[in-house]
Amino acid sequence: MSEILLTASEPALSLAIEANFTEEMACFARNLPGAILHDEPEITWFFLNPTGPNGVLHAQFETSDPEMLTMRITKLLTSFQEQQASGLNWRVTPNTKPELLTSLLQQNGFAHRETQTCMILSASSITTPATLPPGLQIREVRTLAELQQKCDIEQIGFEASNEVREQYYQAYTGTGIGPDSHFHHYIAWLHEEPVAVSALLLHRGVAGIYGITTLPTYRRQGIANALTLYTVQEAQRLGYQFVTLSPTKMSHALYRRLGFTDYCQFHHYYHRF
Template sequence: MNAILQHIDPARMPAIIDDSLVAYRGWLCTACGGQLYHERDVWWADSRLVRAAFHMQPPLDALAQSVEHVLAYFARSNHGFQWFLGPSEHYQSYADALLAHGLEYDEEEPGMAIELQDLNEDAPSVPGLTIQPVRSLAQLEQWIRVWLFPLHEAVIRQVIGSYARVPFGPGSPNQFYLGLLDGKPVATVCNFYDGHVAAIHYVVTLPEHRRQGIGSAMTLRAAHEAWARGYRVAVLTASPSGRPVYQRLGFREYGAFNTYVWQPGDKEQA
């Protein structure tokens, strides 16, 4: 427990959020039976749940070779992948190298964090909402169906099969929570505990039930669970719709986290 972060240091938080994301993606990859690689100063994962490069620290004079190495790996397997870039003094050089090698910019999300003792608990309760920890495969399937709505059934079935291998019991570092409104599954959230901070992921509400405070309630439940486990700082990355929700709860922004994508058939090296 000594490694658990007790307070936020603004100068360190972008790197701490990035480390949490790296730990989560690496754990999820290996938990579902995938392979994690660390070569040429880049970490990347190849699994049914995570196909991505998510941490890079090559010297600038070796940057092109590192990008080419990872790109060649995924090109050989004919799989698309994501490349995540966190805040870095070399961010622009890294981004330029990805674009030059045929990856495309996808999105930017702010990294956010809060000391849990400062959480704004004034969000109104949602009548009829209950939040349950996921403890069975049937609940896990309900969770995934809400999270992935409205993707095609074949995709959903594949993800359900992959997540069935991922530990989600009380002792797992990854904890799923399912929100039910009058007994109907309508919302999701999960926590990942890396030993330092609690990372909140996948705050999702079905479209017809949004703007009722359910997202806030799910986030608060995740934060309360983190506190109960001894964690004192929670982190997340925010979608455009989630950002104001987290701001109202007291989260503050610490850096930008960007995603680039590559698909087979995209142009490769320039």
């Protein structure tokens, strides 16, 4: 496990946050049958299956020559076409190099698809324990049966297909669960009924929170708020100073109230075959 980042120095913090988001997706590429993870200093990309998601997670090319860069883009597109991929997503971050890469992507058939906000919080700013609603308990997932329950809640909360649910289960089991893993999973239990989930990924010296969702029937009861604070405090307990996450439009305001601030944006460009 990499050394924990203790100061907000740049570009170390920015690179660590990007690497944490990259690792979350890489867990799928490492553990799903037939998936490919290609990781080298200049570029990291993954292929899960023809329908995706598939894409480039990180790119820092040493060259700024447009012709050379176009050749790299074309070669990668050809590789994904040979895998019969339906499309390719390319993530552009503040650390993507060179700057002209975005315009070259657009010239080669990529179109802007979405902008993803990354938020950050200093875990030490949370000084009081999370207040849990009456009857709520939060416990780390330690068995495969509990992991199945977590995936069930994710599927309902995110309205995912059976295929996606199975992909998450395989990725989680392949990565490992429990206190010895760098990927921790939590379930919130209300009167011993599983109602909400979260995950904490420890990588490159920062802690990333992923997959917070509550069953529709139990929303607007303060459960997501309590679970988020609990997960932050778990990161703090494990020695981590910086916590990052990416909000949805609906959850952005919630995380702001908890002390998270907007830190950077990832821009996603998509090429459809």
